[in-house]
Amino acid sequence: xxxxxxxxxxxPIASLVSAQRILEGRVVRVFDGDTIxxxxxxxxxxxxxxxxxxxxxxxxxxxxxxxxxxxRVFGREVRVNEVAVDRYGRTVxxxxxDNVCVSCELVRGGHAWxxxxxxxxxxxxxxxxxxxxxxxxxxSLPESQRVPPWEWRRQSSPRTKExxxxxxxxxxxxxxxxxxxxxxxxxxxxxxxxxxxxxxxxLDGDGDGVPCESLCRGR
Numbered sequence: 001x002x003x004x005x006x007x008x009x010x011x012p013i014a015s016l017v018s019a020q021r022i023l024e025g026r027v028v029r030v031f032d033g034d035t036i037x038x039x040x041x042x043x044x045x046x047x048x049x050x051x052x053x054x055x056x057x058x059x060x061x062x063x064x065x066x067x068x069x070x071x072r073v074f075g076r077e078v079r080v081n082e083v084a085v086d087r088y089g090r091t092v093x094x095x096x097x098d099n100v101c102v103s104c105e106l107v108r109g110g111h112a113w114x115x116x117x118x119x120x121x122x123x124x125x126x127x128x129x130x131x132x133x134x135x136x137x138x139x140s141l142p143e144s145q146r147v148p149p150w151e152w153r154r155q156s157s158p159r160t161k162e163x164x165x166x167x168x169x170x171x172x173x174x175x176x177x178x179x180x181x182x183x184x185x186x187x188x189x190x191x192x193x194x195x196x197x198x199x200x201x202x203l204d205g206d207g208d209g210v211p212c213e214s215l216c217r218g219r
Contacts, residue, residue: 020085023038023045023082025041033111034054034069038080046091046207047090050092053114053115054069054106055152060138076097077097104123109137111138113138114128180200185212
C-alpha cells in the first residue's frame, strides 16, 4: 500500500465523476465523523469523505459519528477515490475499507446526513431514507436535535454566536483575510470567527475545533 496512482476517470458510488487520483494508505487520525488523515508513503493527507455531512462538535451524536468512523477505518488500509479538493485544501474523496463504501455505511447506520448541496447520489439518498425509517442513529433523536450540520454551522452553532461581531458597524466592517495568525487575534471570539466564517484552518492546527489554543483553551 502507500501507492499513489494517477487516473483519468472512475466510477464512484453511483454516478460518473472526474477524479484526479486514487490514494491508498493507512488512516492515522480521525478528526470527526467525516474527516480523516491518511498516510501514503511519506505524505499525510487530510481527506473529507465525499457525499456526507456528520454532526459538528457540540451537536448531538457528534462523538458517536466519530466513533463509528474510527471503528471502520482507524489504523486500517483504505482506498480513496479523489473527487475534488475543497476550499480548505482537503482532498474530498470516496473512502473504501475492504472494498466497502465507508460513507454508505455511515449513512446506513444513521451517523451521517447525505450532503445534498454536493451530491444527489441515489444510493446514499436511499440509505438515508432507510436509516430514517428505522430510526437509527441521528434519526432516533428528538426532531429538535436533528439539525443538519450545514444549518448548525450557518445559524445554530454556539461558537458562531459567540464569535459574531459586536458593536456598531462591526459586521459590515469585517473582512476575511485581514488577519491570518493567532498572534493577530484580539480574543478567542475573534479567532473563532475567522475559523468559522473564513475557514482559516491554520488557526486550528490540531484539528480539534478549537482555534488558537492559548486564547481559547478552557473556554
